[in-house]
Amino acid sequence: MSQASALALAQAWFERLERLLASDHAGQQSELESLFEPQCFWRDMLAFTWTIRTFEGRDAIAEMLAACAGRTQARAWQIAEASHGPNDLIEAWFQFETAAGGGRGIVRLRGGRCFILLTTLQSLRGHEEPSGVRRERGTVHGVVRGRQSWFERREAERARLGREDQPWCLIVGAGQGGLALGARLRRLGVPTLIIDRLDQPGDTWRRRYRSLCLHDPVWYDHMPYLPFPDHWPVFTPKDKMADWLRAYADIMELNVWCQTVCVSASYDDHEGLWTVQVDRAGELMSLKPAHLVLATGMSGVPRMPQLTGAEQFAGSLLHSSQYRGSAEWAGKSCVVIGSNNSAHDICADLWEQGAQVTMLQRSPTIVVRSESLQKYAWGPLYSEQALADGITTERADLLAASWPHRLMPGRLQPVYAQIEQVDADLYEGLRRAGFMVHLGEGGSGIHVAYMRRGSGYYIDVGASQLIIDGRIGLRSPAQVSHLEARAVVLQSGERLPADLVVCATGYGSMTGWAEQLISHEVAQRLGPCWGLGSGTSGDPGPWEGELRNMWKPTAQPGLWFQGGNLMQARFFSLFVALQLKARYEGLPTPVFEGLN
Secondary structure, eight states: OOHHHHHHHHHHHHHHHHHHHHSTTTTOHHHHTTTEEEEEEEEEESTTTSSEEEEESHHHHHHHHHHHHHHHOOEEEEEEEEEEOGGGOEEEEEEEEOSSEEEEEEEEEETTEEEEEEEEEEEETTOOOSOGGGOOOOSOOSOOTTOOOHHHHHHHHHHHBTTTBOOSEEEEOOSHHHHHHHHHHHHHTOOEEEEOSSSSTTHHHHTSOTTOBOSSOGGGOOBTTBOOOTTSOSSOBHHHHHHHHHHHHHHTTOOEEOSEEEEEEEEETTTTEEEEEEEETTEEEEEOOSEEEEOSOSOOSBOOOOOTTGGGOOSEEEEGGGOOOOGGGTTOEEEEEOOSHHHHHHHHHHHHTTOEEEEEOOSOEEEEEHHHIIIIIITTTSSHHHHHTTOOHHHHHHHHHTSOGGGHHHHHHHHHHHHHHHTHHHHHHHHHTTOOEEOSGGGOHHHHHHHHHSOSEEEESSHHHHHHTTSSEEESSOOEEEEETTEEEETTSOEEEOSEEEEOOOBOOTHHHHHHHTOHHHHHHHOOSSOOOOSBTTBOSSOOSSOTTSSSOOSSTTEEEOOSSHHHHHHHHHHHHHHHHHHHTTOOOOOOOOOO
């Protein structure tokens, strides 16, 4: 099929959709049958629902449209491009308008009917970002008596914030999530303050173990507005990442209070305001934001096991979040409990420093070589070749978002089947060493496991070969019975000498921070953050089809969660910022609450 034919078919479909949305029958099943396949998906990011939802099947779409089509006033659908691809799918990119602002999306058609539709709100009418032709002048030419310089204005703003001027939005956490959202809110003119307990923005990276590098490639990791320069390494060392985030906060003119601990937070339903007690370098202060964002990463409170005999252990007992790496462990006996990314990285770091290290694997782990992951999984969207093919970061993000979570296992199974064949030597070696390795439920790989439970995998950057060669000791499966003064005793009865025990045992849900800062009752009302409700290990049902509580309104008014990797910080920060900006300006934001 020619591009012109694909474009004509897509245009005809949107004309039918626009007529339906403008009619009084937008939610009627009979009207949808000619537009949508029986098994169809509509993923909406704010444009229709003012939340992030995926609707599966005509019944769900009908219910949403019956509630949302009239107030959304979607119109002016314009096809930007269309192509005919595999499986007889027509893929079209489009723009549209709603009562709130401008949107963008992707549709996939088959036989004249929709299989997948993505709609995203990209801007608010009358509140567009001051970029391009809207950029500020920065000065008024001429001689103005008593004018303040840019530096003086910034210093005055900093001095007033939290005292004369209250932040409308308070973000807890100055890692990539908090800074990305802060940058977007700054551009939109929303008074925002970011606080962090550490010394500088990005120190959450700087304080990690010395050998840590990002496992995601550079094309996947850009921050909003300020991409890495084209000489940046493919995999960013953690201190280099920390330096970049510190510079990012300065360049984007973000208001950040470091050495500031959030002590407690309570919400007044009548006032619609939070009272947040903070300790700023020893000074107790009370802030009164309308909205509170927990941007403390996708992980919650470190999950530290209660090991029998811990009080008798004479060595060092740490959670992986506390491990920094040091030459002091050279020649010492070290045990690492766990077998996911952090456990492998810490074992490799200890081995490099001359320690005798043993990994205790408790359950099977997904392992994929970094090179294979880049070539077969990330590469088509995030790579130099993708850029050469015209797939920019923004385009890649929308393409990735256009596939609903329900379909991702099936889409990724062939990818990991190919990886398993290409890297057969790796998997054979690991199994021969006694390591329990798999490629996820149904062979669906790392991405699906990450979305379901945020753990359970290792992106291999060298530690697997150390295990295969026996240079990292392995006990698998292994469970700890108890600790002695200088040993870890396994349930099998084996006694492992230990000067250091690192528990790479993961983290709880982000709602753990809400429980600590706000209350147990609020945490219970929120439920877990992250996970899709797939009913698989670590991701109990019911099925939601989107990450729970992330980047959208929660059961607690004025409380938001902004977490995830760098790509998610970049992409989803736009939608959190638009939701907050709309509320700041008093615009209607009717959140669709159906399908409970």
